Amino acid sequence: MTVEELLIELTPIFHSELENPALVLKPEMTAADVETWDSITHVQLIVAIEKKYKIRFTSREIQDLKNVGELCSMVLSKIEN
Amino acid sequence: MKFLQQLLEENRILTVLSDNLPNEIKESMLYEHVATYLEEYTAFNNIDAEQAIGMYFKYIRAYIKHCNHFVKTGQYPLALGINDFLVTREEYDVVMMLLILLTQHRYRIMQLLVTKTVPAEKALYIGLGSGIEVKLTQEISKEIHGYDLSINSFLYSKFPNAKLNIELYEGQFTDYFDVVYMIELLEHVSEPYTLLQTCYNSLKKGGKIYCTTATDVPQFDHLYNFEVAHNDFEEKLKAIGFSILYKEMIPHLYLSMELQPCNHFYILEKI
Numbered sequence: 017m018t019v020e021e022l023l024i025e026l027t028p029i030f031h032s033e034l035e036n037p038a039l040v041l042k043p044e045m046t047a048a049d050v051e052t053w054d055s056i057t058h059v060q061l062i063v064a065i066e067k068k069y070k071i072r073f074t075s076r077e078i079q080d081l082k083n084v085g086e087l088c089s090m091v092l093s094k095i096e097n
Numbered sequence: 098m099k100f101l102q103q104l105l106e107e108n109r110i111l112t113v114l115s116d117n118l119p120n121e122i123k124e125s126m127l128y129e130h131v132a133t134y135l136e137e138y139t140a141f142n143n144i145d146a147e148q149a150i151g152m153y154f155k156y157i158r159a160y161i162k163h164c165n166h167f168v169k170t171g172q173y174p175l176a177l178g179i180n181d182f183l184v185t186r187e188e189y190d191v192v193m194m195l196l197i198l199l200t201q202h203r204y205r206i207m208q209l210l211v212t213k214t215v216p217a218e219k220a221l222y223i224g225l226g227s228g229i230e231v232k233l234t235q236e237i238s239k240e241i242h243g244y245d246l247s248i249n250s251f252l253y254s255k256f257p258n259a260k261l262n263i264e265l266y267e268g269q270f271t272d273y274f275d276v277v278y279m280i281e282l283l284e285h286v287s288e289p290y291t292l293l294q295t296c297y298n299s300l301k302k303g304g305k306i307y308c309t310t311a312t313d314v315p316q317f318d319h320l321y322n323f324e325v326a327h328n329d330f331e332e333k334l335k336a337i338g339f340s341i342l343y344k345e346m347i348p349h350l351y352l353s354m355e356l357q358p359c360n361h362f363y364i365l366e367k368i
Binding site (some may be wrong): 031051052054055059060062063066067074075078079082 | 109110114116117157160161165167185253350
């Protein structure tokens with residue numbers, strides 16, 4: 017799976033968890049760019065992604081994620097493993 | 098701790114939030130005391146883990162919504178006339194106790210309360226809530242008086258010797274108390290300085306108030322009583338006759354939003 021394909025798959029999760037159906041995901045997008053992306057919705061987002069792909073993030077990984085691109089890289093690496 | 102463990106096992110989001118707390122918090126006696134008290138409170142009220150989790154997320158969803166309104170308007174929900182969040186005494190108490198166990202700022206408030214408070218003959222608690230502040234400090238006070246607009250029956254069984262009153266505190270005592278606790282209360286009252294003056298009058302000379310303020314915390318039942326800078330607040334305290342013995346700003350940790358929510362913890366002395 018490519019980053020672009022993953023972005024398409026992640027989009028409905030972001031729409032639902034961040035309650036923003038107009039959001040267009042870009043790799044450089046950060047929490048600061050999205051009004052509803054706060055610390056709680058961040059965790060909700062990660063947990064929803066964990067559930068969809070049957071993967072687990074560590075607390076450190078969740079805290080250190082800087083943008084959507086990093087999230088995609090981490091998801092892809094966990095799926096491949 | 099069994100009940101807390103059950104909550105964390107049943108809900109991944111709570112696990113992640115808990116994992117983000119430093120180990121020194123999770124291994125502390127204070128943390129264990131709060132977890133045990135939560136377990137006793139929920140058992141007494143027949144609240145199971147699933148219900149407690151539901152209460153927590155009901156609150157969080159409303160809080161996020163109200164934060165978003167606040168970012169857009171600069172107004173708290175009450176000021177906007179938004180009254181869409183109904184909560185029972187038990188729901189509110191459970192959520193507030195869970196927040197001590199899941200957020201650093203609420204844990205820090207309790208930590209300051211426990212470490213800074215000194216033995217007192219007569220203590221007054223305004224805004225009893227779940228009773229957790231009484232639980233954490235009761236052993237150093239000989240006579241306990243508590244006030245709140247509603248009180249869960251658990252508190253009567255837990256603190257049988259305390260004088261608990263379901264009413265507003267309006268200065269029923271004068272020059273009587275050695276210490277007054279008003280933790281996370283002043284943001285709930287429409288005239289905080291009137292209440293502080295009332296408490297001043299109720300204290301003996303040299304008596305202390307342990308209190309907190311909240312700024313940029315758009316909880317459903319909060320009033321915007323305090324600006325980020327507390328100069329005005331402190332000037333008014335001094336005008337009443339208090340000296341400030343201790344103060345600490347306690348930021349809430351958020352990833353984003355243009356919010357910088359925080360509490361301030363104060364210890365005041367009647368001079």
